[in-house]
Amino acid sequence: xxxxxxxxxxxxxxxxxxxxxxxxxxxxxxxxxxxxxxxxxxxxxxxxxxxxxxxxxxxxxxxxxxxxxxxxxxxxxxxxxxxxxxxxxxxxxxxxxxxxxxxxxxxxxxxxx
Amino acid sequence: xxxxxxxxxxxxxxxxxxxxxxxxxxxxxxxxxxxxxxxxxxxxxxxxxxxxxxxxxxxxxxxxxxxxxxxxxxxxxxxxxxxxxxxxxxxxxxxxxxxxxxxxxxxxxxxxx
Numbered sequence: 581x582x583x584x585x586x587x588x589x590x591x592x593x594x595x596x597x598x599x600x601x602x603x604x605x606x607x608x609x610x611x612x613x614x615x616x617x618x619x620x621x622x623x624x625x626x627x628x629x630x631x632x633x634x635x636x637x638x639x640x641x642x643x644x645x646x647x648x649x650x651x652x653x654x655x656x657x658x659x660x661x662x663x664x665x666x667x668x669x670x671x672x673x674x675x676x677x678x679x680x681x682x683x684x685x686x687x688x689x690x691x692x693x
Numbered sequence: 694x695x696x697x698x699x700x701x702x703x704x705x706x707x708x709x710x711x712x713x714x715x716x717x718x719x720x721x722x723x724x725x726x727x728x729x730x731x732x733x734x735x736x737x738x739x740x741x742x743x744x745x746x747x748x749x750x751x752x753x754x755x756x757x758x759x760x761x762x763x764x765x766x767x768x769x770x771x772x773x774x775x776x777x778x779x780x781x782x783x784x785x786x787x788x789x790x791x792x793x794x795x796x797x798x799x800x801x802x803x804x805x806x
Contacts, residue, residue: 612792623697623783623797624736631792669735675791678748679724683735 582609584672586684589691595693599657603670603684606651614681615644615655618667627668628655660691697798699784705804708774714801716767716784719791721787722796724766726757730781730800741787774805 585604593599611632616624630637630644630653637644643656657664661669670684697718706712716725724743728736741749742761756778758770767784781802785795 614794616797621799621802623699623785623799626794626796629794633788678731678741678743679726679787679789679791679793679795680738680741680749681736681795683737686736 581606583610584670584684585665586668586670586687587673588687589685591689592690592692593692595662596659599655599660599664599689601657601668601670601689603653603655603656604651605672606681607651607674608651609674610666610682611675611678612670612673613644613646614668614673615651616638616671617664618669618682618686639641639680640659650665655664659690660689660692662693663693665689697784697786697796699782699798699801701801702799703794703802703804705806706771707806708776711770711773713771714769714782714784715802716769716786717736718786718798719765720786720796721764722786723764724787724793725761725793726785726787727767727769727795728783728785730783733805736783740769759784772802776805779803779804779805794803 614629616629618624667686669683719794740759751798760768780802783800784798787793787795
């Protein structure tokens with residue numbers, strides 16, 4: 581049973597436009613969500629996080645939105661840059677699970693010049 | 694120092710070999726993690742150490758044996774592995790407790806022949 585789902589395996593966006601990556605979860609105990617970016621042959625790099633007491637968190641070009649009622653979160657990248665091309669993983673955890681992260685399947689973002 | 698380092702970068706071993714993966718961080722983090730990532734799949738948690746004690750074992754086969762000698766070091770001892778254990782092994786660290794982002798190392802690419 582996949583508790584964190586990223587239904588789009590890939591996304592292609594023009595440079596300068598907005599990239600929107602989506603993530604859905606099923607476990608209502610999740611209360612902390614993170615986005616990671618991964619280049620081939622490297623470990624995931626932390627981008628941004630949000631706790632369930634917020635519905636939005638912003639850091640530079642990256643904004644994460646959380647809709648708890650829909651069990652849905654999204655990552656917005658504005659403006660998109662070619663260097664943003666990577667695989668993006670959504671991850672979730674529950675406060676009582678000792679830091680255990682459950683990852684989605686990932687979305688491969690391609691930003692074209 | 695905001696880096697998690699892992700050695701070796703690549704490892705090829707036979708099914709009868711014994712080898713070890715090493716992970717080191719100097720960020721003062723008291724939680725450390727081992728993940729396994731197969732191609733085109735998300736990272737999957739294997740073990741969590743909190744304050745140098747094993748706190749989570751995700752039902753990992755005993756041919757994988759973790760060790761945390763001190764707060765900066767994490768080892769994964771490998772013995773009698775199977776070809777299906779070939780994967781990218783990722784180490785991560787974080788502040789102990791919930792709601793903390795995990796910082797990943799670059800991983801060790803393991804091939805079992």
